[in-house]
Amino acid sequence: MNNPKCFQFNRLVRVLFLSAFFLLAGTAQAEVIRVSGVGLSAPLMQRLAAAYGQKQTIDSVSVVLPPLGSTGSMRAVSNGKLDLAIAGRLPTPEEQAGIGQMVELARTAFGFATSDGNRPNGVTADAVADIYAGRLVRWDDGQPIRLIMRPDRESDTILVRQISAQTDAAMTLAAARKGLLVANNDLDTIKLLESVPGSFGPTATGLARLQGSQIIFLALNGVLPSAKAVAEGKYPLSKPLYAIAARQPSEAVKRFMAFLQSAEAREIMIAADFVPANQ
Known part of the structure; x- marks a missing residue:
């Protein structure tokens, strides 16, 4: 006859094992999103990154300093050294060839x-x-x-x-x-x-x-x-700010770009004396 206490113990072990497995699996999907751009964008991105970190725990955002500028950040995205560029201008035709999704965030x-x-x-x-x-x-x-x-x-x-x-x-x-x-x-x-x-x-x-x-x-x-x-x-x-990703951005970058266009992000921009693009 099975010992009820032994059964409960084994069940608890299985539950803990599965919980640890899914926690590790979720952690494996986590990503540090590297962001840089014009100097104007740095303090705004830091504020938005902090809000995004409070909203979810999967991804984290690292604002690269000193700022790389529009040209430098778009080049870094094209070369795979940066995940997201925050540019103060539209890309040139040459720059456009090396980047993907682009959205205007605010002015x-x-x-x-x-x-x-x-x-x-x-x-x-x-x-x-x-x-x-x-x-x-x-x-x-x-x-x-x-x-x-x-x-x-x-x-x-x-x-x-x-x-x-x-x-x-x-x-x-x-x-x-x-x-x-x-x-x-x-x-x-x-x-x-x-x-x-x-x-x-x-x-x-x-x-x-x-x-x-x-x-x-x-x-x-x-x-x-x-x-x-x-x-x-x-x-x-x-002065505009454009968020520019690579041709094949990661799911983490897609999630952060979606947040940048959210109502919560718009409120942060408005408080900082920006006009959100989708307002």
Whole structure:
């Protein structure tokens, strides 16, 4: 006759064994999703990754720092060294050949900011051109304007050039000026705008909010930059973020991309002064 206690013990052993088996099987499917892109995306992705980690325990997201930039991150995805690129521009035809799924995540207002420069009425497009060209060199209170430049091929530089024919020409003149400060990425730009007296340079409102920055944004042609102004069509300049995966992304990457387009992710973006693409 079977011993009831022995039967119960054997049953418990089987249950524990199966539980351990399925736990290990689930763990084997877990994946670390490597993400990088433009500097603007880094603090936003860190916040979204934290929310995603609280939502599920299968996958984890690692935000690669320092940021690889749009070009570097798309190249890394194409080479299999990165799982997801967060680019600030659309891929070129050459880049498109090496990547797969792409979705626009959000936009944030792009404008000009300062640490303490005095210009209560903000700037016009013509004034921006004059600052870059070196024709306008002082704030309203006489303090010198310290221009913060970005590399010529960066998206910020391209956006400033696109404001008007005058700013386009002024950017060419600025590139030839000696002694100007140059920030290599979005995060460095914020640091210089904060720390340099009389600073003037381009950045995004979403990045400033995520970083808790105290820089002062200037109205452009009478309108202060903000996600709300962008969404309402009142402010013309914005920076997009695109999530770009490989041609054959893993199931983990697909899950994270789905989360990035979820209502929860949209709320996080809105709180950070971004306009979600699907809003």
